[in-house]
Amino acid sequence: MNSPNEATVNQYEMIIKKARDRVIEALAKNMDLYGITLSVGHLYGTMFFQDKPMTLDEMGAAMGMSKTSMSTGVRQLMEQKMVNKVWMKGARKDHYEVDQDWYQNFIDYFSTKWRKAIDLNVQALRRSMNDLTLLKEKDDLPEELQRCVETDLEKLQNALDYYDWLSRLIDLLESHEIFQYVPKKL
Amino acid sequence: MNSPNEATVNQYEMIIKKARDRVIEALAKNMDLYGITLSVGHLYGTMFFQDKPMTLDEMGAAMGMSKTSMSTGVRQLMEQKMVNKVWMKGARKDHYEVDQDWYQNFIDYFSTKWRKAIDLNVQALRRSMNDLTLLKEKDDLPEELQRCVETDLEKLQNALDYYDWLSRLIDLLESHEIFQYVPKKL
DNA sequence: AAGTTTGTAAAGTTTTTTCTTAACGTATTA
């Protein structure tokens, strides 16, 4: 039983391929949570099971898509730090491989995207709160507007508190302190 | 100074409007993190500063858009639990208001979206791991394929561990236990 | 220096998404 016939081997290979494809499909489908398109998700999945770093041409062949698409797709994945460019001994073509640390991928995505959102919103909130606080000082402010300013200021302060919380949540992730409370290994 | 002229009041109102618009703009821009489009984000922002529940017609007027768009937009926001339908004493039109609990909004979004992704991926992972484990038992499996199965199984197990971690992270949020480690009030 | 190879940018096409107008169904009023 040590040298099976070719048909059996093909069948075995098919099982592996199907097992991979199933996972790739599921993976790709849910990468929209990372703002990543289905086809780029497929690319990621393909690279995930490739045990060697891939070139753009290899990706194009595996995906049946243009090299340009691979180039932009890989760039997106690199921006999310899900894929790294690897330097290979005397090779002209660029080689890429997936970063297998999904915990860090998650954290990086979270940090980058949400931190940016927080900064932008907090900046707007601060400015508007400042404007409204100045307005509140005016002693000829009609009572109706005064109440309006009050409630707005309260809302903005609540928002600010929330973003502060979110910022600290990100800190917890980035510092890996989270693993104290939600440990990696079950 | 208790009855300012009309021009001054208009100026004051303008300041409030600008303060609100700045925040609305920033808010809307970042709601893509919730999978929400810019215009629907604007709708959310508009409702956020409205102190009374709004009808679809009021929204349409405020946004300069069709009622149909308001209908679908509000539905999206309701799916994310960012907006609630409020029942109003003897009113024919439906009224909606934003849910001001941003912490819960965040948690809900997180739970819903990521939990779904986890379930789908874990299901695929389990099936493929099962297939591969069965394949590993075959005693006529060529050595090359055997190694392939081994590394694949390891990858899938790592993925499974990651999703388990993510699931526990979501538990931490959903149970509000997170507020013990990252408290709301600074 | 001429000729390849490799990666990316630009332009154009196809597909998808977003928004509007029009039509429908249900509920309310007269």
Added chain:
DNA sequence: TAATACGTTAAGAAAAAACTTTACAAACTT
């Protein structure tokens, strides 16, 4: 029962995104 109001579905138009082909610039080879 007829008439009106309200929300939503369906179909079409406009805008945006994804992909491909073509073209180009930089690096390497000879």
